[in-house]
Amino acid sequence: MEEYEIAVIGGGPAGIMAAIAASKNSSNVIILEKNPKLGRKLLTTGGGRCNITNAKPIKKLLKFYPQKNFLKHSFYTLTNEYLLSFFENKGLNFIEEDNNRIFPESEKSSDILKILTDYLEDVVISYNFEVKSISDDFVINDKIKADKIIIATGGITYPQTGCSIDNYFLTSQPLTDIKYGLVPLVTKKDLSSIAGVTLYDVVISYKKTKVQGNVLISHVGLTGPGIIDLSNDISESISYNLLENDDVDVDFEIAIDLCPESSREELQDKFNQDFQTKGKTMIKNYLKLFLTNKFIDFFLDEINLDGETQLSRINKKSKNRLIENLKRFTFNITGFNDKLAKVTIGGIDLDSINPKTMESTIIPDLYFAGEVLDLHGPTGGYNLKIAFSTGYLAGLSASEKKKDRN
Numbered sequence: 001m002e003e004y005e006i007a008v009i010g011g012g013p014a015g016i017m018a019a020i021a022a023s024k025n026s027s028n029v030i031i032l033e034k035n036p037k038l039g040r041k042l043l044t045t046g047g048g049r050c051n052i053t054n055a056k057p058i059k060k061l062l063k064f065y066p067q068k069n070f071l072k073h074s075f076y077t078l079t080n081e082y083l084l085s086f087f088e089n090k091g092l093n094f095i096e097e098d099n100n101r102i103f104p105e106s107e108k109s110s111d112i113l114k115i116l117t118d119y120l121e122d123v124v125i126s127y128n129f130e131v132k133s134i135s136d137d138f139v140i141n142d143k144i145k146a147d148k149i150i151i152a153t154g155g156i157t158y159p160q161t162g163c164s165i166d167n168y169f170l171t172s173q174p175l176t177d178i179k180y181g182l183v184p185l186v187t188k189k190d191l192s193s194i195a196g197v198t199l200y201d202v203v204i205s206y207k208k209t210k211v212q213g214n215v216l217i218s219h220v221g222l223t224g225p226g227i228i229d230l231s232n233d234i235s236e237s238i239s240y241n242l243l244e245n246d247d248v249d250v251d252f253e254i255a256i257d258l259c260p261e262s263s264r265e266e267l268q269d270k271f272n273q274d275f276q277t278k279g280k281t282m283i284k285n286y287l288k289l290f291l292t293n294k295f296i297d298f299f300l301d302e303i304n305l306d307g308e309t310q311l312s313r314i315n316k317k318s319k320n321r322l323i324e325n326l327k328r329f330t331f332n333i334t335g336f337n338d339k340l341a342k343v344t345i346g347g348i349d350l351d352s353i354n355p356k357t358m359e360s361t362i363i364p365d366l367y368f369a370g371e372v373l374d375l376h377g378p379t380g381g382y383n384l385k386i387a388f389s390t391g392y393l394a395g396l397s398a399s400e401k402k403k404d405r406n
């Protein structure tokens with residue numbers, strides 16, 4: 001039986017960072033990775049460019065996470081400055097884009113992975129090693145014995161990158177409901193005729209929650225940054241648990257304000273004036289003032305108005321319908337596009353984890369890091385930030401602690 005002081009299960013960003021931190025104090029660390037390579041999901045992040053973190057100051061940054069209190073200690077332990085210095089010290093610099101998103105200057109996630117891997121020179125890595133069992137005395141798959149174990153197996157999304165729902169049951173640690181996060185929505189209506197159209201800077205509402213951003217129409221429904229960010233609130237507000245049933249039935253409505261810069265009254269005034277002065281203009285041409293070209297025919301079809309109708313011929317009822325739909329255009333949503341969900345909502349219950357160390361409060365010497373925990377954030381570098389910071393804290397704490405187990 002091979003023996004190690006610390007076994008890290010999972011070689012994604014959380015596991016790699018945990019092993020890097022642990023190897024500062026221990027020369028006896030192993031990563032057990034199911035895939036033939038490390039960081040398969042990390043390579044896909046940010047469209048292959050890796051939006052590694054978000055540059056907002058910590059206090060402001062934390063406000064974007066539902067679990068801000070839990071994350072505080074790990075964020076102050078591995079700050080953005082410290083995280084980026086790992087890469088800058090090896091010659092990789094960073095650029096900041098809109099909404100404080102940080103990317104490597106080379107725009108290659110493979111550069112991030114390469115540098116992280118360089119830091120693992122003192123760590124043993126066992127590839128193609130899928131952990132299936134952990135005994136009470138920390139024997140893994142009947143093959144490897146560890147004094148301490150860090151579980152960093154990720155969530156359930158993009159299973160082709162190595163994630164699996166089975167990982168939640170490797171220990172008896174309590175779990176919350178598991179849901180899709182940052183996920184595109186499937187519409188009842190077939191939108192293939194307008195697939196590829198972007199609605200820029202619209203306001204999307206789901207019940208009382210509103211998000212401003214771009215909506216991209218896909219063959220099966222709605223995506224784009226605005227929808228993806230709103231999807232976390234939607235998913236959390238619906239009752240389901242993928243641990244019990246992965247056939248998620250949903251049926252709800254979202255509304256899009258296509259003209260958020262004008263109120264209903266302002267539109268009414270403008271229409272009253274323009275319908276008189278531009279009476280001969282066809283409605284399909286007039287709407288170019290408000291809507292992107294490729295969306296106009298679809299919009300008019302949906303509200304049963306012939307695009308060739310001249311403005312002077314549009315009656316009051318139709319005018320009101322136009323205004324109402326410009327301000328509140330609705331889509332019926334019938335599902336989540338689960339194959340494209342980017343993160344998992346839910347996981348190991350945070351009530352059973354010490355946020356100062358990432359150690360289980362139930363099983364001594366067992367640590368957790370990254371997306372396997374009940375932690376998630378919006379798009380913009382917030383999720384890798386969780387993985388790196390909790391991974392670092394788990395690795396550091398595990399390597400600094402004398403073992404409790406015999």
Ligand SMILES: Cc1cc2nc3c(=O)[nH]c(=O)nc-3n(C[C@H](O)[C@H](O)[C@H](O)COP(=O)(O)OP(=O)(O)OC[C@H]3O[C@@H](n4cnc5c(N)ncnc54)[C@H](O)[C@@H]3O)c2cc1C
Nearest residue numbers: 010012013014034045046051131154162370371381383384
């Ligand atoms: C398409 C896409 C784009 C994204 N873009 C961004 C972005 O730009 N910025 C951002 O902040 N976040 C992004 N995310 C989210 C981010 O990738 C994840 O939050 C992050 O990878 C989680 O890190 P992790 O180490 O916890 O888990 P993972 O990255 O999922 O790593 C888990 C590792 O554990 C291994 N493993 C699993 N089970 C076992 C087992 N039983 N035995 C051994 N090994 C096992 C897996 O093979 C995998 O290597 C994106 C996600 C996706 C899907």
